[in-house]
Amino acid sequence: MTTTSTYVVEGMTCGHCVSSVKEEVGEVEGVTSVEVDLAGGLLTVGGDGPVDPAKITAAVEKAGYKVVSQG
Amino acid sequence: MTTTSTYVVEGMTCGHCVSSVKEEVGEVEGVTSVEVDLAGGLLTVGGDGPVDPAKITAAVEKAGYKVVSQG
Numbered sequence: 001m002t003t004t005s006t007y008v009v010e011g012m013t014c015g016h017c018v019s020s021v022k023e024e025v026g027e028v029e030g031v032t033s034v035e036v037d038l039a040g041g042l043l044t045v046g047g048d049g050p051v052d053p054a055k056i057t058a059a060v061e062k063a064g065y066k067v068v069s070q071g
Numbered sequence: 072m073t074t075t076s077t078y079v080v081e082g083m084t085c086g087h088c089v090s091s092v093k094e095e096v097g098e099v100e101g102v103t104s105v106e107v108d109l110a111g112g113l114l115t116v117g118g119d120g121p122v123d124p125a126k127i128t129a130a131v132e133k134a135g136y137k138v139v140s141q142g
Contacts, residue, residue, distance in 0.1 A: 016087030 002032075003050060006071040007043040009060055012036070017065065024059040028052075043067075073103075074121060078114040078128075082136040083107070095130040099123075114138075 012018060018036045025034045025045060033046035045056055057067045083089060089107045096105045096116060104117035116127055128138045 013084035014088055016091070017085055020087070 001049055003047045005045050005047075005051065005053065005056070007045070007053075007056060007060070007067045008069045008071065009036075009041050009043045009065050010068045011065040012038055012041060014038070017063075020063040021060060021065060024063040025056060028055045028059050031056075072120055074118045076116050076118075076122060076124065076127070077142040078116070078124075078131070078138045079140045079142065080107075080112050080114045080131055080136050081139045083109055083112060085109075088134075088136065091134040092131060092136060095134040096127060099126045099130050102127075 009021065012021060018038055021036055021043060022034045025031060025043065028051060030047045030049050030051045031045055032048050035044040043060070045051060053070055060067050080092065083092060089109055092107055092114060093105045096102060096114065099122060101118040101120050101122045102116055103119050106115040114131070116122060124141055131138050
């Protein structure tokens, strides 16, 4: 089962920010793909099964940013 | 003889950008200190002698940003 979740992330301003988020989120258990739309502040996470949203939020915070909502 | 020069840099948006600029400018011949004021877009370069402004401009561009004026 593949899964996709979208999060709105606050504070990303440039390509370096995108790289940081991708790196941290990519390390979360079950995550197989990470895409970021910088202009819209959107983070899309693909998985090969359920991915714990709390772990995604924690990874985003570890990178230095904040999840403001989950779509 | 110590020298100090200030440049206005366009495009830096976050701490990662500051780090990139500091790294590149810090490698320029004669540069002994690099400070960046992100909010104001100001780059202050200290040297132990004359530092070639063209080399500073090139280093900033290598980091991905642009010098718009020198003060």
